[in-house]
Amino acid sequence: MRAFFYPAAVAVFGVSEEPRNLARNIIHNCRSMGFEGDLYPVGKKPGEVQGMPILTDPEDLPRGVDLAVVLVPAPRVPEVFDACGRKGIRHAVVSTGGFREYEGAESRVEREVLSVASRHGIRFIGPNCIGVISTGSGLCTPFNPLDTGRFQKGPVGVISQSGGVTTQAAYTFSDEHVGFSNIISAGNKLDIDEIDLLSFLLQDEETEQVHLYLESIERGRDFLRLVREAPKPVVLLKANVGRTASAVARSHTAALFNDDRVVQAAVRQVGVVRVETIHDMTVAAKALTLPALRGNRLAAVSFSGGFSVILADACEREGFVCPPLPRDLVRKIEGYRRGGVIRMSNPMDLGDVHDPMGVVFALEACLGLDSIDGMALSMIYDEQMSRLFGGRGASKEQILSFAAGLSERFEKPVALSFFTEKRHVEDFKALGKYPVFNDAVESVRALRMLRDYWVRRGEGSAGAQGGM
Structure with a gap:
């Protein structure tokens, strides 16, 4: 199977110089994605694609080709397979359509393809597919134009x-x-x-x-x-x-x-x-x-009353509970409030806690409770708020490192989202230092997926199981 993903040499059948030819896109996609193996365009007419000559006779292919990508009319696929077999090519991607998806039943051509493949020991992906995109090898066999630089x-x-x-x-x-x-x-x-x-x-x-x-x-x-x-x-x-x-x-x-x-x-x-x-x-x-979520008890924390309500609804919808926090812990967190106008609970609104030590204490204390299995954390982000995590102003990297440290230290998942400008959310995600979800509701949905995975693998509380 490895030859489908990491071939040293690839032959592409069905290539021509015609601008509308689809098989030539396969050559272009492989090269633009950085595939460093040998490529051999094969077609009915001589010509050149991407600086490579188009071979008109498969017998001119060298030995050692690992993979054939076939984009020729369906009736010609058996003869291409026969040519591949003679050249020792044992793996193929058949991009050609027009088989049973078109005729509604097994066709004569299908039987011929299977017969020739069996005779030569050829394994193939398809037909009616675009094959493989491998970021490890740079192989990119789709025949549609792609912006591979985005992958x-x-x-x-x-x-x-x-x-x-x-x-x-x-x-x-x-x-x-x-x-x-x-x-x-x-x-x-x-x-x-x-x-x-x-x-x-x-x-x-x-x-x-x-x-x-x-x-x-x-x-x-x-x-x-x-x-x-x-x-x-x-x-x-x-x-x-x-x-x-x-x-x-x-x-x-x-x-x-x-x-x-x-x-x-x-x-x-x-x-x-x-x-x-x-x-x-x-x-x-x-x-x-994220670390395993082995139960359905969450701490839902935000820096906004509105987002705390949104988190509460999302938790209930996904089958989570938000257990009440111990009274002594609530009093300690409330001691960090600036205005004293927000009553602490779970879900928790930390919008009145402007002391960075208070924020850190609240998050760590909640995750440290045996009655809490994980946390949904919806943070505000702007230059002012970032100072909570670094004195003069923490970088996005520091904020993500803080969240990662929390999750790792307590061995519990912290599903992180931000309410801020979209560009900031994209910046956080692009850093790749810790998973960032697009909004608070998505973060709770993510925790439900995580919980269901671990519960159904037999490593969580049966009472946590929800619907898929």
Whole structure:
């Protein structure tokens, strides 16, 4: 499987000099992303792409090509596979569409593709996919134009049944400063499917979490066994859950409808984190880097009465409780108030505490309570408030280091968000020193994902389990 992600040499079939040719984009994407291996464009007519000659006879390919990317009309795929087999190429990405997603059933061409692949020992991803984007090797096989300079390396591997979702996931994970290790578009899964890809990513040293977008799960028992034994978190965005979607999904990737009630019940048992949007994949990815949340008792802390109320509603909605704080602790925190006009409770509004020592004391004391499992912290940020954490004015890095220190010292998750200008939120996220959520509600949703993961893995309080 490694050759799909870290090949030394790649042949791209279907390339021409025509400006509208899609296969030439594969060459461009690989080069712009920094792929340092050898690239061999192959096409029907001679020419040049990215300074490389287009080979018109596959027999001219050298030995040692690890991967073929195939974008030719469907009836020509078997002959391309035959040529690959003769040259010792044993791995392929078939981007070509027009198979069962178009005809509605297994076609003659599919049978020929499988027969030739079996004869030569070729394993392939697709058809009807855009293949692999690997930040480790720079391999980038999508045929659509991409701004690869925006892609960020990170710890998340993504498996997607949709090319469009693949592209959007690459941008979304990068824009949220989560990053990704490998993203794979699986397409019709005629040969390699999510089980094969999941098995690889669970062993890949550059991948710490695996996220999947699936429209169908064909080998359900194998999937559940893999996830149950997985040493890494698995996040699932399962689409095609209704009758309306099933017709679209079948024409899109030949996906079969799965009863979502069965899927839901099964994945809950093995600790899969279920999400509904690509953005929520990134929320889960951030949450799963925090210490384990082993219960449903939160301290919800803000520097605004309004955001304390928002946190309270979010906690209740996600199945959390905010236990009352001990009276002696409340009195000590209230002793730091400047105006004495805000009564302390949980959720807590620290808007009247202007003493940095008081803020630190309140946060540490809450996290130190045995009755508290984690914290949702919604902070205000401006140049004035930043002085709370560093005398003359703490940097964004210092603020994130403070939050990271709290979480690490007490071994409890602190889900951090800011109410401030959007540019400041983006700056905090870009630093990558500690997970930052986009708003208070998102931070509580993240804690729910974290809680459900640990509870369903059997390492949290059963009373904490909520809905996915």
